[in-house]
Amino acid sequence: MSDTDRIGDSAGEHRTALSSDSSAMGTTVNKVCCMCGVDLHGRTRYKDSSGRYWCPTCNEKDRLAKEPATCPDCNQSMTRADLVDFKGTAVCQSCWEKRRAAAKREEARLRALEEAIREEEERKRRLKIYLSVGLIMVALWAIAYAIYWFIARSAS
Ligand SMILES: [Zn+2]
Ligand SMILES: [Zn+2]
DSSP states (O other), X not given: OOHHHHSSOTTSSOOEEEOSOOGGGOOOOOOBXXXXXXXXXXXXXXXXXXXXXEOHHHHHHHHHHTXXXXXXXXXXXXXXXXXXXXXXXXEEHHHHHHHHHHHHHHHHHHHHHHHHHHHHHXXXXXXXXXXXXXXXXXXXXXXXXXXXXXXXXXXX
């Protein structure tokens, strides 16, 4: 693939690559990128059918954006520009909304689950306290009874 092959008709707009300024086209037109506004004097630039200039970066971005793509969720065909990133996966706008709603539901479900686990742990903790209090009381009662039994026995 030569340098000229790479150059621009892929977007279907007949953009021509111009590598540098030449006196032959010494117009006073402002050679700035129509997308990002970068000055393109003496730099590689692309010109589209409506006479606008594109810097290589914006041209490439635009070319990529117009490439056909498929939404992995609904399998609809579209261009890359229609896809929105959702946590590393590019999906269409409506699937993005769906994924976000699903993620929110999942988040709420996890939160409820966490809450239930916390409550269960709290319940177990309380049960342990009651149990140890009960054991201490039984032990105290046994000690008191032993003392009483000892006194009663030595008195007789
Ligand atoms: Zn640009
Ligand atoms: Zn989709």
